[in-house]
Amino acid sequence: MSENLRVTVRPLTRPDELHARFHGQSEAQPAYVELGLEDGILLASYSCEIGRGISAGVDRGIDRRWSIPVLTQDAGNRLLDDLAPLAQRVLDGSEIVWNGSNRVGRVVTENAQAAYDEITERCGGIEDRDGNEDLLPVWPADSLGDLWDAEDAGITALTTDEELDRIEERLTEEFREGQGLEFVVIEGLDDYLKQLRDDLAAQVD
Structure with missing residues (x-):
């Protein structure tokens, strides 16, 4: 025992x-x-x-x-x-x-x-459904539509990964404030921003 x-x-x-x-x-x-x-x-x-x-x-x-x-x-x-x-x-x-x-x-x-x-x-018994304020708010990036294009996000073909991390934090904060939430997770936002950068780099090439 x-x-x-x-x-x-x-x-x-x-x-x-x-x-x-x-x-x-x-x-x-x-x-x-x-x-x-x-x-x-x-x-x-x-x-x-x-x-x-x-x-x-x-x-x-x-x-x-x-x-x-x-x-x-x-x-x-x-x-x-x-x-x-x-x-x-x-x-x-x-x-x-x-x-x-x-x-x-x-x-x-x-x-x-x-x-x-x-x-x-x-x-x-914890309710896993909309309306339960105990659940962490999570949005998949692909469910939000085109909230930010490269220009809105401040991304260029030369944007570094470290700069993308800071941009992701800023955009997440903007979204959180817009939704009136204390905290929010946007799944896949990092991949979305990298794709914007890579698409611009491909156009330059």
Whole structure:
């Protein structure tokens, strides 16, 4: 049992910490809450595995995960704080044992299982739909139409990648202010701006 191990909440520190869309992928990475039965750390993050892959710790039950929508920083931290007492009950009633080939995590008491099930219910009950202010606002760049052409964005054939990064930040900020939002992610904006630059470079060539 892990009665002497205390839950440590690892808070989110960035507004978009639960959002990631890897290059070449059509969708953002799944977000989750995770409790480490070995270290007691309770955190929220996104999956680094492509497709249906999972880490060895999750596969062996040492790290317990619950799927959640992509939340804002504030909403994610509130959720972690709310789940911490339940996570402690799970931790108190769990153990890590050798099964003959690997170390595996097991939830072994009724109290721990009840807390585990309540975490599952709370995470699964978060509404992933328009109108939920706890969700991080995310717009795919191709859904916004031609908001900026090269001239509007201040892009030329000689614009460097570093300059494109600054332009992306500026345009995202303009869009955020126009929408009246505290924070926003525009997926694929970096690729869109690079394409504008590359098209101009091709015309010069």
